[in-house]
Amino acid sequence: MKNDEGMKLVVDGKDFIVNGINWDYVPVGSTVTDPGIWIKSDEIIKAAIDGEMSLLRNMGVNAIRTYNIHPKWVTYIYENYGIYTMPNITFGAYGLTLNGIWTPQTDYSDPATLEVLMAEAIGLVNTYKEIPGILMYMLGNENNYHLSWTSAETADIPVEGSEDPNKKAAARALYKAFNNATKEIKKRDTNHPVAICNGDLLYLDLVKEECTDIDIYGTNMYRGISFWDAFQRVKDELNMPIMFAEFGSDAYNARDNQEDQYMQAYYNVGNWKDIYQHTAGLGKVGNCIGGFTFQFSDGWWKWNQTINFDIHDTIATWNNGGYSKDQNKESDNNMNEEWFGICAKGPTDSRGLYKLYPRAAYYALKEVHQFNPYKEGITQKNLNHHFKNINLKDSVLKAHGDKASFPFTFEEEAMLPFRAFDNGATIEKVANSNLNGNHSASVLEFNKVMNSAWYSGFVFDDMLTATPIIDLVNGTIFTLKICSPKAGVNVRVKMEDMDASGAGNPSFYVDQTIATANEWVTLTFDFGSQVDSAYTFKRIAIFPDFDDTNQVPVEKGAMYLIDDITQH
Known part of the structure; x- marks a missing residue:
């Protein structure tokens, strides 16, 4: 919905701010492509879902972003916990299989590739279009970055666009494919919006030219405490709502070589304040409809993705100067892929289940999500007051009292109990x-x-x-x-x-x-x-x-x- 105040997502007739989180269920010792609990009995799957969704509901989360979830569990989560699902397909982000052969880098101008991708998009809408609890559809995961990357491992993020004509041509083909898939989805379902997931604002000019049928500009964005000009640029250049598909901070301090829960909470709270400030009706850009914190629990599989699934690796794999709290100098690698969970992950039991131990960010975000930017009479002054009263030191203490205690490193600002x-x-x-x-x-x-x-x-x-x-x-x-x-x-x-x-x-x-x-x-x-x-x-x-x-x-x-x- 667009009006003079800005842009909003409306669900069942009510203004809906997306207080979302990226969610999966990957036990320590396995990788995201393993079947895990999903091939086990309904009793075990329910036990896993109940444990995690109870924590999410308590935190104020109202939507999850996830891949390959069976429709009946979408409905189960919605009916039992009031949490919507945004199903996501990768749309060739990490490569795809063509004629039985794995292709590590997707060519979005290739007819055979486009046929496979279109079938994936149609399968998405046909699977979920009648399912209670679906919020919207999302296509891709920072596919624009993967025009240069040739694996699932993350390198330094290219924020600025490339002037290489070959890369520009490849990107244009990508966005044409996104838009054609969007049109096919809308032919089959007119009740749910369609979003793409772009990496930051890279190739925004091509998105404007080619993605004329998408409803929401989704983006994975890691810029530190703020998203800076993202809201204004998306409004000016696309005239479209912006939603953050991924953002946040890891909980490992690469400079000090130890866990740092205070740091993670600091960046996450700052990001959410930026999101709420730019929702409709609060006097700023007014085109933000929310986002999905990355992520709910640590991914022990992410560093190498072929080995060490049972080791919580502490190797920083890419550099981001926006997170200077864990850098000695701006060129230092400081982003620890396996430590982005706002919950720490316990060992796997005989049923393939595990416990989660909320970190300080969990408790801080629980306070964040108590704020409703669409409540009548809310102003920027109310928002500033709410966030000023979120005490990160208290969140650290709560986490340590809730078994997310170890290790005690004493580098956080709070004195431990x-x-x-x-x-x-x-x-x-x-x-x-x-x-x-x-x-x-x-x-x-x-x-x-x-x-x-x-x-x-x-x-x-x-x-x-x-x-x-x-x-x-x-x-x-x-x-x-x-x-x-x-x-x-x-x-x-x-x-x-x-x-x-x-x-x-x-x-x-x-x-x-x-x-x-x-x-x-x-x-x-x-x-x-x-x-x-x-x-x-x-x-x-x-x-x-x-x-x-x-x-x-x-x-x-x-x-x-x-x-x-x-x-x-």
Whole structure:
């Protein structure tokens, strides 16, 4: 719908802002092309969907972008969770099979190729046109980039168009094919809009000339905290609504070589503020109808796509200066493909299912989606007030209290919920004062003062509820880095208040000894021989100097430094 205020998507007679997310179900150890749960029983598929859609509904998501989902599950998701589906076809983005031969780069001017692509588009509309819960159709996935790329792996994104006449001709053929497929879809279904998925604004001039029948300009766009001129350019050059098919941030800080939930939440919240600011009626460009955060859970298969499906790779594969929080210099690779999930992914069980552990971005976006830009009387002032009150530090704390806890890296701006005991011992986050073996900027400082008890230490627990927060199904091995003012110190890590069916509250501990003084060492604490991996605990306690009655009088700031508490 277009009017003087801007452009809107209307669903069942109501203005609809797309609070969407990219969604799939790919267990650790498999890749996106594996059949996974989809060839298993309905009971298992429902268990997977129920677990994830409950989280999505709680977050305020009203639409998912996905591929190859069976129509009956589209309806199940819609009827049980009120979440719409935007089915997507790749439209040759990653190559296609012609006459039994795999072609890695699609030629959109080839008649045989166009026949295959048109059949794919017609299959899309014929499969879903009568299905309750369909929001719209989407064609492609940044196919314009893949005119240059020859694999599914991501390289540096070409934001500016190419003046190479051969590439321009190939792109023109692509957009003609998009438009012809759109017309065929509309012949068969006049009730659902059709969007394409372009990479950023590359070849926007050709989109204007060739894609005259599409309804929505969809784009994958990674520009950092803002989309900048995208809204105005799409309005001026296409006079069309813009929808973001992918955007967001990874949760891995390539500069510091560790997870960074605060950073991910920061960029995601900034992107959504930009989206809402440019919806109809709020006084800015007014042509944005929403978007789909990328993505719901981590893709452990994405780095190489042929190996290491059971390894959470931390190799940054492309460079983007818009995300400077994890770069030393603008040319550094900083985008970690396997870490874009706003939920961390647990191990796969015997049924092929897994748990999700929401990161800080999940909780921050839950607050984001409580805002309705189409509510009567809403202004930019209301929007600014809403986003100003989203506390990213609180989101980090919520994530750590909801088992997305490990690793604790102490680089986020929030202080994590650790507390010290006994007799004056203190714990606080400080700047790292000893770079001998650890270059982290921030660490924990545990100060065991002279009158502290011999058993003093610090704990991480959920002091507000009785909910178990340490889940050993995620691993029974814990490591931590520690820097001690003296050698020979005994360090104890203890799991306390086990949540089990047996009587009492048993606890288990492992001791390790620090061999050297005044340098960082990594200690490993393996609970596997003591504790069943199904156990959960309500508290983890760490004693940096256990059973030591001969304390060295060291000034505060140089006692015990702790970093990178990690579960394996």
